[in-house]
Amino acid sequence: MTDTDTETRSVAAGRLFSRPAAVASCAGFVLIGMLQALYGPAVPGLREEFGLSPSGAGLGLSLHFTGGVVGVLAFNAIHSRISNRALLAASYGLMAVGAAGFALAPDWPLALCAAFLGGLGFGGIDYGLNQLFAVGFGDRSTAMLNVLNAHFGIGAVLGPAVVAWLGPGEYAYAFGACAVPAALLIIFGSSGVRTRAVDETPAAVERPLGLPRVLVGFLTLYILNVGVEAGVGGWEPTHLETVGYSAAVAASATSVYWLMMTAGRFLVVPITLRYSPERILTICAAGMTVCLLLARVKEVAPVAYAGVGLFIAPVFPTGLPWLNRALPQAKRAGAWVIAASMAGGVAAPPLLGAGIEASGIHAVPWLLTALSAASLAATVWLIRLTRRNVD
Structure with a gap:
């Protein structure tokens, strides 16, 4: 052949x-x-x-x-x-x-x-x-x-x-x-x-977006998750040093956080073959929120931040197939979501920095928990919207 x-x-x-x-x-x-x-x-x-x-x-x-x-x-x-x-x-x-x-x-x-x-x-x-x-x-x-x-x-x-x-x-x-x-x-x-080129079939010809709330929901979800991702990566070492860990331990813990993000994406692969993106993202958002609450406790903070890395890992790649299924008529939706995530990565650290200046370093877990809880709320809202549109 x-x-x-x-x-x-x-x-x-x-x-x-x-x-x-x-x-x-x-x-x-x-x-x-x-x-x-x-x-x-x-x-x-x-x-x-x-x-x-x-x-x-x-x-x-x-x-x-x-x-x-x-x-x-x-x-x-x-x-x-x-x-x-x-x-x-x-x-x-x-x-x-x-x-x-x-x-x-x-x-x-x-x-x-x-x-x-x-x-x-x-x-x-x-x-x-x-x-x-x-x-x-x-x-x-x-x-x-x-x-x-x-x-x-x-x-x-x-x-x-x-x-x-x-x-x-x-x-x-x-x-x-x-x-x-x-x-x-x-x-x-x-x-x-x-x-x-992908989706050249007539059914995929771009039309005016019929579900703007769904697109706004995905944009919100991705921006919030990138905010948590960049926020932990940028402020975890400072927070750990403030509560009493050495600079070496704080830097090592941050490296573990990024390694857990990589490992989490490999570990979730068999799970994606059995469960829907919606269920996976809901569990991820809930897990992130719990881990960030635990990060307030000094004794478990490094492990808690590593847990955030594990739970946040699947969010970006797992959400894209859900987006394509929810908005098949909007070919540019994926691009806007990816662009928004990049913009969120640039904007999140200084915005969190402003909140930390006002509240103090000890507020880092609280601020990140608020973003994670909002991400969980956005996920639940998206599930309701997409199910309603399917029905």
Whole structure:
């Protein structure tokens, strides 16, 4: 049997990815996780290289996230006019150029431009693969989305480890190490992906959104969960030190939190094959809320924060298939949700910081519990809305 025959059979079966393409996609998510995680550890090297203030050095990550939001919305806007392969190849190309440009930039303005370009590619990959995995594996789509996003966590752990091994002053080598595989994935990451754009059938032609409350509900759910995710990651070490833990223990506990997020996405895979996304997300929101309440108790706070990582892990990937099922007529809903989650990741830490300034560090668990409880309420509300619309 020829390769063409195999691809034809895959298309007929509705499969978007060959097995090698699925593996390459997971490698792509390791790469975008690593690239995003490099900016923070590289700050000391950037300050020394370009003579920057701490806030100036932080602009690199800000431009990366800005490019990510623009990339999600831009690639979503043109996805119906280009193939899946073209979308992925262009995204990997932008990421390769951005990472290489950041590594080689002779001055800070050019480095910021490169960070924005890399962010555009990051957004294209984040949107493209999440969207394609959400519809490309049938009943296994929820499980495969969790596997895909777990690889992002692997990259997020690897990035700081690489900078720590090389030293902050050698950050350019770390960014260059991202550029090379990104360039290779231009070919290997897009071949084996069905070229026809998703949902070209007449039934999926975009119409005015008939269920705006459902979309608002999903946007709210994702923004709240990203707020909890970024809030724990940003403020857990400060809170633990304030209640009496050493800086080393606090930093280690935060690393465990991120590792639990990665592990949780792998662990939930068999569960997604038996239970609906709605049930899983309800349990996750309730578990997060209980763990954050327990984080008020000094003796169990590090374990409680690790529990938050475990429960929050499945939320982002598990919610996307539910979204596509609830709003099949709104092709852009997934892009708006992904973009909102990125924007929430940028806005949540400073907003929480303002609340902490007003209430004190000891209020961290209370503030995060409020966000988590609101997430639980949004999940229950969404279940009622989507069931009503199905009925």
